[in-house]
Amino acid sequence: MTTPYVQPYLFFGGRCEEALEFYRTTLGAQVDMLMRHKESPESPPPGMLAPGFENKIMHASFHIGATTLMASDGCGEDSHFDGFSLSLTVPTEAEADRTFAALAEGGQVRMPLTKTFWSSRFGMLTDRFGISWMITVQE
The missing domain is CATH 3.30.720.100 (Signal recognition particle alu RNA binding heterodimer, srp9/1)
Structure with a gap:
């Protein structure tokens, strides 16, 4: 390396x-x-x-x-995913819609998918495991 x-x-x-x-x-x-x-x-x-x-x-x-x-799984301690998000960029609006809905199932939407000045679709959610995601369409 x-x-x-x-x-x-x-x-x-x-x-x-x-x-x-x-x-x-x-x-x-x-x-x-x-x-x-x-x-x-x-x-x-x-x-x-x-x-x-x-x-x-x-x-x-x-x-x-x-x-x-x-x-x-760690060694038995609880997991806490504070202070970061995984940013997932997808090629199409349809893929953003599908991915966002799938990750949000059992989780919590923090910002619904919407048009922004940098992307035709952007949204934020926390999935059922506590991982924060930002979904965006590649422009």
Whole structure:
């Protein structure tokens, strides 16, 4: 590696498998790698892993389009996704409408899709896992 890069790493507090399936069906996400805590070549330090988390996801790598994201259930702590949004750019208004509606199901719309000075469609929502999204049409 010669150039640093940033990748989002999302901790779902026990709901990672559910989140990966949700993003697969709504966004076409593809899981590239998945390892459960019980599959780790090293045991976690005593007391680090919450009881019942052995089957939970220790690490996953997945991609949506050309973007790679990483995810985990963590070790048992709650997840809090404050202070950032994932920005998803799509090629058409129809795709923005479909994607926005799918991600908003079970979540909360913060700004409905609307025309803005920079895009024919832009909207913001928080999905059912607490991830904040900004959806925009590429102009």
